[in-house]
Amino acid sequence: MTGGLTPDSLLPFASDARAVPARAFFVQPTLRVARALLGMVLVHETPEGVTAGRIVEVEAYRGPGDRAAHSAGGRRTPRNEAMWGAPGHAYVYFVYGVHWCVNVVTQPPEVPEAVLLRALEPLAGLELMRARRAVPATAGPPRRPLADWQLCRGPGALCRAMGIDRARNGADLLAGPLRLLHGEAIAEAGVARTPRVGVDYAGADARRPWRFAVRGSRAVSGQRL
DNA sequence: GAGTTGATCACT
């Protein structure tokens, strides 16, 4: 630990920064974990500084039986190895030649399920996030400065703003530079459920309502819910 | 709808 990530320094980001989730939290059914992650806080400490945001959008991926999951059909490769590992750790992968995406691994080892983090409402380190996002993922004309609510809108954008990449794959989310904290719980009425994004190839599994989002948050990707 | 690059798979 480099010293910046103390309980006191985290207090501004969470209702009770000392209450990091217990390991058992991540062994609940994956859909329940996904739902409960809404409102929790993701913090990343890097040499450049600390960034943090409140989770407002997630998707559950449910292991071998889920054709949309990277572990569909029991597929196990170096890329998705972290999904098969211990709960409460990060599974970070690269997609479309451009973007990193971060998942929270659920279930005991050898049960490859996870929850993709799709959007955050920024809480801390906003200027660092803006600087990271100012470097476009793809070539193109200069962009207008992003509004706060756009900084972590979408799974690729979230990783770029938070500085999450391959180096965090397999990292423990209960200790270390990338960390989850309890935040303010989201009431049932404030949660929207929809099918997952970008998994049309998965047949019937593509239609399962395993995306969870905080209703009304501008930071939720795609159409507002 | 293009752009980008790594992983994976179906072949030699």
Added chain:
DNA sequence: GTGATCAACTCT
């Protein structure tokens, strides 16, 4: 080993 295909995306 090699080459083809495609991917849990983002911005125009």
